[in-house]
Amino acid sequence: xxxxxxxxxxxxxxxxxxxxxxxxxxxxxxxxxxxxxxxxxxxxxxxxxxxxxxxxxxxxxxxxxxxxxxxxxxxxxxxxxxxxxxxxxxxxxxxxxxxxxxxxxxxxxxxxxxxxxxxxxxxxxxxxxxxxxxxxxxxxxxxxxxxxxxxxxxxxxxxxxxxxxx
Numbered sequence: 001x002x003x004x005x006x007x008x009x010x011x012x013x014x015x016x017x018x019x020x021x022x023x024x025x026x027x028x029x030x031x032x033x034x035x036x037x038x039x040x041x042x043x044x045x046x047x048x049x050x051x052x053x054x055x056x057x058x059x060x061x062x063x064x065x066x067x068x069x070x071x072x073x074x075x076x077x078x079x080x081x082x083x084x085x086x087x088x089x090x091x092x093x094x095x096x097x098x099x100x101x102x103x104x105x106x107x108x109x110x111x112x113x114x115x116x117x118x119x120x121x122x123x124x125x126x127x128x129x130x131x132x133x134x135x136x137x138x139x140x141x142x143x144x145x146x147x148x149x150x151x152x153x154x155x156x157x158x159x160x161x162x163x164x165x166x
Contacts (some may be wrong), residue, residue, distance in 0.1 A: 001025060002077040004034065005055060005068035014058045014069055016077060019093055023049035023056055029079035036075040091145055101126045101135070101152045104143060109133060112152070119147065124152075 002018040026032060026049035035041040044060035051057075058077075061132075063069050084092065093115050101109045101124070110128030115137075122137040135141055135154060144153040 001032070002056070004033050004075040004077065006073055007066045008052070008057055009035075011112035012065050012069045012074060014060070014063070015052065016058050018056045018077075023051060025079065025084070026027050026056070026058060028085060029083040031057070032096050034060075034072050034075045035077040035078065036072055039071075041078075052059075079147045080141070091147065095147045096124070096145070096152075099145075099147075099150050099152050101154060103156045104153055105156065109154070 001019055002016045005017055007013065007017045008015040012142075020026070026046050029046065031043050031045045033043050034039050044062050046058065047061050048059040050057055063072075086092065095111050096115060099112045101112060103109060108128070110126040110131070110133065112124050113127040113132075114125035115124065116123040116134075124135045124137055126133045126135055141154050141157060142152060143155055144151075146152070
């Protein structure tokens with residue numbers, strides 16, 4: 001769900017980079033799992049989550065000092081899958097990464113290797129061998145996403161691939 005950037009303040013709050021659009025994901029989950037760079041994963045109940053500049057602040061029950069919070073600098077943040085709530089036509093990054101991408105003509109373009117967030121829409125990096133294609137995650141380009149079959153169908157909109165040529 002995200003990554004701990006650093007402690008925030010003296011009371012154990014964490015400044016995090018979130019893969020979720022909203023703090024609701026953390027609040028709805030009820031608890032998070034922190035997996036430090038080295039060491040064991042620990043579960044903590046969520047007391048509060050709120051936006052802070054372009055990041056989030058996460059306050060966890062049991063992390064009450066800057067020293068305890070410092071131990072989680074760089075830690076990965078996970079939640080239980082069954083606590084995720086998804087809207088119609090909304091997909092989580094973990095569902096899209098590795099997904100096979102095809103043109104609407106049937107040509108295989110490659111697999112989604114990375115997702116780049118932008119202010120307007122995400123960009124899917126589709127890789128096949130050494131070739132990378134950048135696809136905007138818009139309704140004009142992405143026609144169908146089938147998470148069960150790990151398949152995405154995209155439009156070969158005129159000029160789209162010209163932008164990817166170097």
